[in-house]
Amino acid sequence: MDSIDTSTAHPARRYNYWLGGKDNFAADRASGDAIAAAFPTTRMAVIENRHFLRRAVTHLTRDAGIRQFLDIGTGLPSADNTHEVAQAIAPDARIVYVDNDPLVLTHARALLTGTPAGATAYLHADLREPERILADPQLAEVLDLTRPVALMLVAVLHFVAESDDPYAKVAHLLDALPTGSYLVLSHGTNDFMDPATRAALDEAEGPAGGFHARGLDRIERFVAGLDLVAPGIVPLAEWRTETAPPQRPAAADIAQYAAVARV
Template sequence: MTTDVPGTATEPVHPSDRIDTSVPHPARRYNYWLGGKDNFQADRESGDALAERFPTIRISALENRRFLQRAVGHLARSAGIRQFLDIGTGIPTADNTHEVAQAIDPTARVVYVDNDPIVLAHARALLTSSAQGATAYIDADLRDPDRILGHPDLRRTLDLSQPVALMLVAVLHFVPDGDDPYGVVTRLLDALPSGSYLAASHATYDYLPPQLAEEARGAARGGGPHGVINLRGLDEFSRFFDGLEMVEPGIRSVAEWRAEGEPQPRPSVVEVSMYGGVARKP
């Protein structure tokens, strides 16, 4: 499989057969920006090339990670959510979804989904659940929601009759318009009961210089090369939350969303160029 985001219907016999270290993968590139060691030359070259165009992209990656942790903390602590479906997991770092949730309630249950076999190998080795809770790891692509929802490991781990937090953090911008990202999110949310939540973040062109913003729009319209980031504006990102009840403070820069307890001063919205939001399914 050579897709950019978290299997397809035509997978090799073993996931490890899909590892191609000569081609950059978003999860490994993101790991490089976060200062991790689980990346290869192609990932570093791709990461450096993007950093030349967007010099604050490492700040954006770090702030996005902090947004995930705060969103999970809010959902577990204030909304009482005990089930999480985290698609586009990425290579494990500190304070992953289940670690944040299970620190609040050890019975929390988390299903991680990614399409990079290296991510899944790390996840299975490192993301160990509490004894009272559970974690599972699914090799699947965000663009195949029926595979995710019908996977036996998901069905064994999550009770879809009870609320679930769907975590789509820094993954939707790898889905071009031609792959119907809005339809994918709708299909996933339709399978979850009332009281479930969507937590999502997305890179944006809203704060870019006009020339770079137009290039980004062109890449999104054309699908772009492997691993392209399909930037979207506020109106486009807001569409993912249609029909849902936004949690305060609504859609904000990931650097600002419930960030009162983060180190000050905060990075600017221009430096981060990424929106985040959390909303409840009525």
């Protein structure tokens, strides 16, 4: 297992901090506080992202009949993990989690506690290496890639730089999935953000940064050739909100797009 670097903030641990978790270190908290100071609705955005995951998994399990999920960039265990949402509806649902943070690996047992009728597994791997993910024997033990799979890329692609060609990585994963599979996507954007806020965030993130917000035109590239599920690519807090509180956050407060698309 890779060693845990506590001196550098990691997205999974920072996300855990914003959600009120305890699996984070001083560097994660300092980075999280700096970003929240520049973008005061950060915690609201993180919570809304979690609510989107729950709505998307509920829709796919209940309405689309999906029973298999490949969740990449899962982060540290929290409320409403993919397997909890899916197996509450379909106890036979099968989930493979993937993350590159060694701390997530130490908590993998919490992610692997599912229903007896279903199955869960955890892979310590990186989205930038889709061939390694797909070739892992544990994935083959849990998921049948001849049957539909929901590929979950929730709040992870904005940590992949353009130089790493995230579009090719997503295409590689989707090419391995059969017709009837789905892509679930949420992604940070600057489209709703004023220049002053963006400049403050750039300063808070520091030179290492690691966050790559994308506009609608680039996010559309991830779903090119797929059939978008209504309402299409929309501000995250507006995706299928029939069961959400009527007062929805403004797009500028969440600064993310969301979409679900059928392969």
